[in-house]
Amino acid sequence: MKLIYGVLAPLAAAAILVTSAVGQGNGNAAKGKQAFMDYSCYACHGFSGQNGPGNRLVPMKMAQVVFTAYVRNPKSKQMPTYSTKVLTDAQLGDIWTYVRTLPDSPKAEDIKLLKDIQAEVGK
């Protein structure tokens, strides 16, 4: 029995690693966009993922598992809890994939209008 377990445990661990690695890149951004709208993420995080009362989601630095864990158990009561009954891990993977396609906003020094104004008022 011990021998079987010794062989199976590493295999199971490898399987988990493989499936989670696939999970990282397997999300569907189009479905994620739909879910982002349907489940009101946009209402607090904005269509751009970086405005509204919720935190900025762009650029997304969380790994998919961290993102999923957060949405299941947000830090404050300002964000609703999304259980597995509401959104599956796969759906959250789609949302995570979609958020990662959203472009970051430009840096202040890259905004021409801002530079023009600064030049005009002499900084």
Ligand code: HEC
């Ligand atoms: C009613 C407003 C509201 C809605 C709806 C909402 N959020 Fe949030 N979200 C927040 C607020 C406020 C925070 C920051 C603190 C907290 O956790 O409450 C946050 C934080 C987050 C964070 C952590 C960001 C970070 O870097 O700290 C993630 C990820 C996130 N939300 C994802 C989502 C997703 C995905 C959805 C939709 C399924 C969603 N949120 C819907 C309000 C909301």
